[in-house]
Amino acid sequence: MRIGLFATCLGDTLFPDAVKATALLLSRLGHELVFPPGQTCCGQMHVNTGYQREPVPLVRNFVDQFGDRAIDAVVMPSGSCAGCVRHQHEIVAERYGDPALRAGVAAVKVKTYELSEFLVDVVGTVDVGAYFPHRVTYHPTCHSLRMLHVGDKPLRLLRAVEGIDLVELPEADTCCGFGGTFAVKNAGTSSAMLADKLRHVTSTGAAVCTAGDSSCLMHIGGGLSRIRSGPRTLHLAQILAATRTAPHPVTEAAR
CATH class of the missing domain: 1.20.1050 (Glutathione S-transferase Yfyf (Class Pi); Chain A, domain 2)
Structure with missing residues (x-):
């Protein structure tokens, strides 16, 4: 195509x-x-x-x-x-x-x-030949979940990744609190929502938190960096693009 x-x-x-x-x-x-x-x-x-x-x-x-x-x-x-x-x-x-x-x-x-x-x-595929030998948790972003109704498609793709240890995120379908300008106009509410999300993410013990939106990952990643705890954030595409012959840099660093 x-x-x-x-x-x-x-x-x-x-x-x-x-x-x-x-x-x-x-x-x-x-x-x-x-x-x-x-x-x-x-x-x-x-x-x-x-x-x-x-x-x-x-x-x-x-x-x-x-x-x-x-x-x-x-x-x-x-x-x-x-x-x-x-x-x-x-x-x-x-x-x-x-x-x-x-x-x-x-x-x-x-x-x-x-x-x-x-x-x-x-x-028509879920196995894209990816290789990512790390513990990963997935955050389903609000627009993908509620507006596009992607359902479990990202999870099906992740489950097919070779070497991955995919762990469920508690209360995964709750908003991370970003919402674009919502996080600016309603900073207090946004921060409270983010705190809940960070607690759930860190509880998984995952090395990586992934999602299909860089905006949510920016919000979650910023929160994780401020508390100096928990996983790093990576877009779903970066995990799916990694292979045995061309691993993601996080895999190379682990080696």
């Missing part, structure tokens, strides 16, 4: 390794990657904060970048951004767009996927 890779804002600016791992994994599985150079933010931050008219140019640009019929699927290492494209773009286009934008959004959203659902639902 010819896949359009969407890096996302956080991937581009703060977590490029997650984007690189996504590209490496999809290429290894035999897909042709296209990286539209004009891609920008999907507009999720604006919509979530109540500004629905302002992201119209961003929605239009996303359609322009990924609407090419030669692109079979749009894949991104982010449940929240995939949720924005599949649900919020339609809201923005219906309220403030023109007929051409509404048609473009409708065409792009049906071929947009978060990484785990693309691998399981479209590629």
Whole structure:
């Protein structure tokens, strides 16, 4: 398949390794990657904060970048951004767009996927040839769980990883407290929610906490660094991209 890779804002600016791992994994599985150079933010931050008219140019640009019929699927290492494209773009286009934008959004959203659902639902596989010999716990992010309904797809992918010791995260489906600008506008509530999540993560004894959204991992990872305890955080793509012949650096360090 010819896949359009969407890096996302956080991937581009703060977590490029997650984007690189996504590209490496999809290429290894035999897909042709296209990286539209004009891609920008999907507009999720604006919509979530109540500004629905302002992201119209961003929605239009996303359609322009990924609407090419030669692109079979749009894949991104982010449940929240995939949720924005599949649900919020339609809201923005219906309220403030023109007929051409509404048609473009409708065409792009049906071929947009978060990484785990693309691998399981479209590629039809859970074993991607990964090798990661570490104890891992998985945090299901709110947008992937409640907006995209990815269900256990990330866990099915993780269970198929060679050498992994996958341990269940207590109260896994509770929010980590990030929520984008929620963590800024409601810092006290966000911190309390994060404290609960950190307690559950550290209780697993895992070496790595993984998720499908860099934003949640940023929030959890920041909390873990402040208490100087618990596992490191790694995006799901980075675990799935690791192999015996090309292990992740954390495996090399352990050796």
